[in-house]
Amino acid sequence: MTSGFASERPLIAVTMGDPAGVGPEITAKALANPKIRAACHAVVVGDLRTMERAARAAGVSVAAVELDALDSETDEIQVHDPWGRDLDDVPVGMVDARAGAAAAEAVIVATKLALDGRVAAVVTAPINKAAINAAGYQYAGHTELLADLTDSPGARMLLVAPGLRVIHNSTHVSLREAIDRVTRENVRHVIGLLDETLRMMAFPEPRIAVCGLNPHAGEGGLFGDEDDAFIRPAIEDACNDGIDATGPEPGDTVFNRARNGAFDGVVAMYHDQGHVAVKVAGFFDGINVSVGLPIIRTSVDHGTAFDIAGQGIARADSMEMAIEIAATMAASDVRPAAPESA
Numbered sequence: 001m002t003s004g005f006a007s008e009r010p011l012i013a014v015t016m017g018d019p020a021g022v023g024p025e026i027t028a029k030a031l032a033n034p035k036i037r038a039a040c041h042a043v044v045v046g047d048l049r050t051m052e053r054a055a056r057a058a059g060v061s062v063a064a065v066e067l068d069a070l071d072s073e074t075d076e077i078q079v080h081d082p083w084g085r086d087l088d089d090v091p092v093g094m095v096d097a098r099a100g101a102a103a104a105e106a107v108i109v110a111t112k113l114a115l116d117g118r119v120a121a122v123v124t125a126p127i128n129k130a131a132i133n134a135a136g137y138q139y140a141g142h143t144e145l146l147a148d149l150t151d152s153p154g155a156r157m158l159l160v161a162p163g164l165r166v167i168h169n170s171t172h173v174s175l176r177e178a179i180d181r182v183t184r185e186n187v188r189h190v191i192g193l194l195d196e197t198l199r200m201m202a203f204p205e206p207r208i209a210v211c212g213l214n215p216h217a218g219e220g221g222l223f224g225d226e227d228d229a230f231i232r233p234a235i236e237d238a239c240n241d242g243i244d245a246t247g248p249e250p251g252d253t254v255f256n257r258a259r260n261g262a263f264d265g266v267v268a269m270y271h272d273q274g275h276v277a278v279k280v281a282g283f284f285d286g287i288n289v290s291v292g293l294p295i296i297r298t299s300v301d302h303g304t305a306f307d308i309a310g311q312g313i314a315r316a317d318s319m320e321m322a323i324e325i326a327a328t329m330a331a332s333d334v335r336p337a338a339p340e341s342a
Contacts, residue, residue, distance in 0.1 A: 009038075009039070009040050009041055009072075009327075010040050010041070010119075010120035010121060010326075010327055010330035010331060011040070011041045011042075011043065011070070011118075011119050011120055012040045012041065012042050012043075012119060012120060012121045012122070012123055012323060012326055012327065012330070013042075013043055013044075013045050013080075013110040013113050013114065013119040013121070013122050013123070014027055014030075014031070014042050014043070014044050014045070014110075014122075014123045014124075014125070014323065015044075015045050015046060015103070015106040015107050015110050015122065015123070015124045015125055016044055016045070016046030016047065016050060016051060016054075016102075016103075016106055016125055017046075017103055017106075017124065017125025017126045017127055017304065018099050018100065018102075018103040018125075018126065018127050018128045018131055018304045019046075019047060019050040019087050019090055019099050019102055019103070020090055020091060020092055020093060020094055020095075020096055020099040020128070020131070020304070020306065020309060021093075021099075021126060021128060021303070021304025021305060021306055021309045022125075022126070022304060022305045022308065022309050022314035023103070023125030023126050023127075023304065024046070024050050024051055024053070024054035024125070025054045025057060025058065025309075025310075025312065025314045025316075026125060026300065026314050026315070026316040026318070026319040027044060027046075027051070027054065027077075027125050027319060028051065028054040028055045028057070028058040028060060028062075028077060029058045029314075029316035029319070030316040030319040030320045030323060031044070031060070031077045031323075032055075032058050032059065032060040032077070033316070033320060035320075035324075036320055036323050036324070037075070039323065039324055039327040040323060040326070040327040040330075041070065041072055042077075042078070042123075042323065043065065043067065043070060043078045043079070043080050043119070044062075044077060044078065044079045044080065045079075045080050045106045045109050045110040045113070046079060046080075046081065046102070046106045047081055047083065047085060047087055047102055048062065048064050048079050048081040048084070049086065049087065049088060050087055050102075051077065051079045055077055057312045060075070060076070060077055061076050061077070062076055062077045062078070062079050063076040063077070063078055063079065064079055064080075064081060065078040065079065065080060066080070067080060067113070067118060080109075082109060083102075083105070085102070087099070087102060092309050092310035093306040093307065093309045093310060094306065095128060095130045095131045095134065095306075096131060096134075097131065097134035097135045098135070099128070099131050100127070100128060100130075100131030100132040100133070100134050100135035100137065101132075101135035101136075101137075103127040103128070103131065103132060104127065104132045104135060104137040104145065107122075107124060107127070107142065107145060107146070107149075108145075108149060110122045110124075111146060111149045111150065111295065111297075112149075114295035114296070114297075115149075115150065115294065115295060120296065120330035121295070121296035121297065121298070121326040121327070121329065121330045122295060122296065122297045122298075122326075123297070123298050123299065123319070123322050123323050123326050124142055124297065124298075124299040124300075124322075125299075125300060125319065126299070126300055126302060126303050126304045126305075127141070127142060127304070128303070128304045128306075129141055132145075140172040141172060142288075142290070142297075142299055143155055143156075143157050143171065143172075143288075143290055144172075146290050146293055146297060147292075147293070150293050150294055150295060152292055152293045152294065154189055154193075154292045155290055155291065155292040155293050156168060156169070156171075156190055156193055156290075156291050156292050157171050157288055157289075157290065157291075158193075158194065158197055158265075158288070158289040158290075158291050159274060159275065159278040159286055159287070159288055159289075159301055160278075160286060160287050160288075160289060160301075160321070160325060161278045161279075161281035161282030161285065161286040161287075161301075162281060162282045162285065163258070163259040163260075163261075163281065164255060164258055164259050164266070164277065164278055164281045164282070165194075165198065165201070165258075165264065165265040165266070166255070166265070166266045166267075166268050166274040166277060166278050167190055167193060167194045167197075167265065167266070167267050167268065167274070167291065168190075168267075168268050168269075168270065168271060168273075168274050168275075169181060169182060169186055169187055169190050169267065169268065169269050169270065170186075170269070170270050170271065171270075171271045172271065173271075175270065178269065178270035178271065179213065179226070179270075182213050182226055182230050182231065182269055183230055184230045184231075184233050184234045184237070185234075186234075187210065187230060187231055187234035187235075187267070187269075188234040188237045188238055189292075190267055191208060191210060191234065191235070191238040191243060191245050191267055192238065192241075192243065193291040193292050194206070194208055194265045194267060194291070195208060195238075195243045195245075196291070196334065196336070197265075197289060197291045197329075198264050198265050199332070199334045200296075200328075200329045200332040200334045200335075200336075201325065201328060201329060201332075202328060202332065203264045203265075205244065206243075206244060206264045206265060207244050207246075207262070207263045207264045207265075208238075208243065208244060208245040208246070208263060208264065208265050208266070208267065209245075209246055209247055209249045209254050209257070209258060209262070209263040209265070209266045209267070210231060210234070210235050210245055210246065210247030210248055210249060210266075210267040211247065211248065211249055211250075211251045211254055211266060211267060211268050211269050211273060211274075212227040212231060212247065212248035212249060212250060212251060212269070213226045213227055213231065213248075213269045213270075214226060214227055215250070215251075215252075216250045216252075217231075217247070217248040217249060217250050217251075218248070227248045231247065231248040231269075232247075232248060235247050235248065245267075246263075247267075249266075251268070251269075251273050254266055255277035255281075259281060278301070279301070283302075284302075284315050284317045284318060285317035285318050285320075285321050286301035286302075286318060286321075287299060287300060287301050287318055287321050287322040287325060288300070288301045288322075289325065289329075291336075293336060294336050295336065296326055296329045296330055296336065297326075298322040298323070298325050298326040298329075299322055300318040300319050300322055301318055302318055
């Protein structure tokens, strides 16, 4: 990692997100919090002028820095801006290709820094899918972009809310395709990713519950055979490899059991099965962790919130939690495994 920084306070790159959304604001608010500054050193990757405006609204100041000249003692928000562009006329709260390009390019630079070992983790503010696509970056979101940048086709999304940690076998695909992706190999892959990530989050012996696909986990074949044909064998494979995994568990009860302490993490079979539970548990302070990458990456679990952008009222709870968990993972002795192609 970058020299001159104590290992107990890892250096984290925070991308500013879409400059037309709430990303710069919540980044500034989070990094103004003394608790966050105590957890890590941070450098914002993004446009200096955009961050200056956001920082003024948050009551802090910013400083342009080169990565080899970071100040570990300053209270200013340090910004790495390799572009020096002017985004002053980008309209707030609207999709704009220039904003999409700025957001995507910040992720690309921060990811390279992590791959090169110059930062210990990456934390991302929200991007807008329409904006990055308008800028020529044809991705459904951060996870797909990061998977491409790091050559990690087996990357998955893990959502974290108070008392709940949920990984997804599939996310941004149709329900029909999500069902097709429920294979023995895919489910086993995701169970392994969750086990590894929970260990990085300071769960030394993770207890994992695996959701069924069908109502009541298929009810012994009454409501479909995918649970017994694909999910149960994947769980058995994981257990044979020393992972504490149980299921398939009915999706209508397992999340409540996990929040009450029965499990440390849950494998969901598709987007809404996991997302609904997590967003009910922690809409404002849930976060997203990319797993199956060779780097540590966390993010807020909300969008660009164009409807409130520029008003100074966006909450930074999720960004603060994302930075704290990234710092915890960076300090762990467990490192991300080499990417797999599941």
